Amino acid sequence: MSTPGSVGQGLQLVPFRGLRYVPERVGSLAAVTSPPYDVVVRPDGLRELETADPHNIVRLILPQADSPADRSRRAAETLERWLAEGVLAADPEPALYVYQQDDGEVLQRGVIGALRLSPREEGVVLPHEEVMPHVVEDRADLMRATGAHLEPLLLAYRGHGAPADAVESGVDPDARDNGAAGVIERTVAGSPLLATTTEDGVDHLLWRVTDPADLAAITTDLSHRQALIADGHHRWATYLRLRAERPDPGPWDFGLVLLVDTARYPLRVRAIHRLLHQLPVDRALKTLGDAFRVRAVDGPLPQALAALDEAARPGPAGNAFLVAGGGRFHLLDRPDPALLARTVPADRPEAWRTLDATVLHSLLLDHLWKVPDAPEHIGYIHDAAAAVDQAERRGGTAVLLRPVSEDVVHDLARQGVAMPHKSTSFGPKPATGLVLRSLALG
Structure with a gap:
């Protein structure tokens, strides 16, 4: 989606110190990843992931216990133990992360960062589905207990990848690659921070972006854009709830997201x-x-x-x-x-x-x-x-x-009309466990 400057300050994505698995402390990066929490088919899928590696991320996103309070407490204790044992460690400096998925048919690239949730963002991030209160409460309990964002939302925006978009926005086609898209394409030409192939045959690669000029280019580009929530409505509602609970500025003013330019990398819509x-x-x-x-x-x-x-x-x-x-x-x-x-x-x-x-x-x-x-x-x-x-x-x-047509989803979102919950499944979805955000680190 592309919008003029009338939508406030647009998307504000900031670097953060990512928490990542230390490869030497786990069996393999593929064995500790998981699909998003709501895609795991329980109980079979949960058991399969838990047995793949004792440090699989499902022990944080889907902790098992007899009560909601016990589940959240168990996740917090597990996260604290993994940090103390060096299973997870924070990157040395704040960064944005370029993320690539490739299953041989669909290639997707985007940027992971901490997105500002301030009130002026209303109308910049567009939900398209209703949420279920009990799920929001469950995710809120988990985030409060762990003090962490354990998996990114998937947000879709339209950059300058399509000629029609460039003409519409008045951007010189020869300068299209100077924004976020240009940073992404230059970054993936270098060696990745990590690379793994999950059991479903998808290759996952992650790069760190710390260069001030690259960060500035992404910031400027995204400041004119709005995004559609492609996946993660309940987590988005949770971000907003937890931010509202804390009136003073702080790390809860941001939420972990993956932004994908669908002009370059169209998403698939499934039922x-x-x-x-x-x-x-x-x-x-x-x-x-x-x-x-x-x-x-x-x-x-x-x-x-x-x-x-x-x-x-x-x-x-x-x-x-x-x-x-x-x-x-x-x-x-x-x-x-x-x-x-x-x-x-x-x-x-x-x-x-x-x-x-x-x-x-x-x-x-x-x-x-x-x-x-x-x-x-x-x-x-x-x-x-x-x-x-x-x-x-x-x-x-x-x-x-x-599946619902993506055009229908966009049109209803622009009108502010929410679809029934769980109406769509956009993908490819990011793997959970490649990079986490600790609120204690900002």
């Missing part, structure tokens, strides 16, 4: 699926009545997902869902327009009212199935195969969705 723990699929289908057209579709999963894609139709009543469980797939489409009109709130833009996530929560979960939006009833799972597998093993129902 987040629902796992209904306590709703057997037979009961879910029986309760539908005439609310949708319901058809059994053949598997395996890729073939069933193809049927879901083919059912897509633009506009009202064009919603479609794939319901899985009991070894079967059922396609739900063509919802009853009259029922949509009665159950979907009418005080929002049409682009919001016709979202699959909106219809899912308003018509299916709230009206027909009466499933409370609580962790014991609904799980939010990024991987379709994992959602189906858990539904099969636990006797529940998986509801698979299609």
